[in-house]
Amino acid sequence: MSIETETYSALDAPEYAPAQFVRWFRDVAPYVHTMRGKTFVVGFGGDLVQEERLNALIQDLSLLTALGVRLVLVFGSLPQVNEQLRLKGYDFQFDTGMEPTSAIALECCKEAAGELRLDIEAAFSQGLPNTPMSNAQIHVISGNFVTAQPIGVIDGIDYKHTGKVRKFDITSIHKAISLGAVVLLGPIGFSPTGEAFNIAMEELATHAAIALKADKLVFLNQSTVLRDDNGHIITEIARAEAEKILKEKSIDPHFANLLKHTVKAVRCGVKRAHIIPHNLDGSLLLEYFTHDGIGTMVVEDTLDDLRPATMDDIGAILSLIEPLEADGTLVPRGRHIIERDVEKFTVLEHDGIIYGCVSLIPYTNEQMAEMACLIVHPDWQSAGEGELLLKHTESKARTMGIKKLFVLTTRTSHWFMNRGFIQGTLDDLPKEKQINYNRSRNSLIFIKNL
Incomplete structure (x- = not known):
């Protein structure tokens, strides 16, 4: 079992003849027919924005919405929060995994989340002629859809403003996506008392997919690919086998965290959960519109x-x-x-x-x-x-x-x-x-x- 990093770009792809294009377009027709009305929850970290891949992702997401996908987008902001902490002269940096969030760190979380939310809304608002966003007219709706609660004290550690999902305003989310809007969820949740809490993107996306009974949960991973012992990409894995890997194999902590959340989502009723590399241009489209995909898909262990x-x-x-x-x-x-x-x-x-x-x-x-x-x-x-x-x-x-x-x-x-x-x-x-x-x-x- 190994995880490898690879970099791809659509700019490197060869030109296709008209006949090849027609054949490809016809080949993807079955996938187009099956996706209308489906609910996708797509989660990605702030590293994707940091690497300037946001516009390409938004273009692909706008295509999915045009094909009838009901989309809930969940973003993280870890590198942006760490940058805010650094700029303000604090030595502390967040890492993968659950950590306490101080009052000072929470303010940095708010600033980073607000900035990213505006960047995402701006990307969806593009509409220049001769671009994939031309005539898209996608409305993005964000707000207090998430009720949070504090994690509290665990093993003697007070996690302060680090929170977890308590519940979602499912009715409002369903109403928004049924009208064709994209619902945007950021890594900040609010308690009934008005307190703000820092919530991990993976936690938020997983609970959203479960609560919405989503057809797909998709995590865009920084750059890792899961392979078997023979070097082949594991494109599909049963939940039971994924749980076994988490227990028995030593894999990248970040990827293990995502795999743990996909397992939880599938166990709780989400039909498919995917981990795909965001450094491959168009990875979201390749995962859905090609038979084998390019990432790892976790399914219920019907095996x-x-x-x-x-x-x-x-x-x-x-x-x-x-x-x-x-x-x-x-x-x-x-x-x-x-x-x-x-x-x-x-x-x-x-x-x-x-x-x-x-x-x-x-x-x-x-x-x-x-x-x-x-x-x-x-x-x-x-x-x-x-x-x-x-x-x-x-x-x-x-x-x-x-x-x-x-x-x-x-x-x-x-x-x-x-x-x-x-x-x-x-x-x-x-x-x-x-x-x-x-x-x-x-x-x-x-x-x-x-």
Whole structure:
């Protein structure tokens, strides 16, 4: 497990031909259709503003609002607060993690939050012709949406003006975002007695996403990428596995803090929680509009329903396969084939019912593997279970050192194309598979680089 820092810019990207642009625009259409009316909570730290990346982010956020996303934006101000403290001659500096906030530090927090709020509102107010903000006309609404309370004394330490979320004015927030406005939440909350408290951006964004039952919580991280032991970016991780990493792995404290909050959000009902690098230009768009994304997405551990198949599962696997063999979608295998290869199968099981399966057949000499029998019972289709099986198979293949995953299909080519597979030829297959290829079926070949 490692975290790496990389820097990217859209300015380095090559020019695209018109046909490539049209294909890309059509490829993102399914994502556009699914996002209208969804609620996103997006959190970022003051470092993003410090690195002069605010305008690019606002342009991407304005695009999401134009596509119907209901947006709540949460900002932090740690580097700006530290700069205020330095300018005023104080030695104290805030770091990652919970720390006491003195009365003097609170004034610096107020100043920094107010300045950033105005900068964000100004960025949303841009509208120059020939820019992404032209004709945007986005209204930003901020105010006393957050009721805070003091953290108090913990282990003998008085945290003074450091606070935590008590509740949100959910009705007002829903009303604002339903009208197409962006709700802006800063790192200052107020108690019923009128006191102000310094609240961590991560805490605020996480509680907002939970209270709003948001579809997505997105943290824009300074510059880190989570990778597995083989160096691959972990683009999706089950909540249970993320909790295990937090307990067992030594990772960057800042990233660990974000991961802890994404885990909490998903555990409390947020459908998806993302950590993406803000130093990649357009990272928010790349995370949403590309199949694999460019950051780490935490999901509820539905992977608990996934397990290796056993001999006791053969009857259930056959019941899934037989209707597709009968209509010609799958090549007939027979019970003896399933019994022989049962250890290559993974099944989806819920409450004792097996409702999906997939097999992974490795060709280790060529570092390739075939994904076969990817089936979800009709009653469970359209709920993302096929996607779950695909992601699991890709992850399993990577752990085996597989570099390319291929499928043979006669009916579902578009499904695989939409998930990053590219059409190949018979010559692209492992030699053993070329020999055993059933030419009478004329199956199409699709390959995905892992």
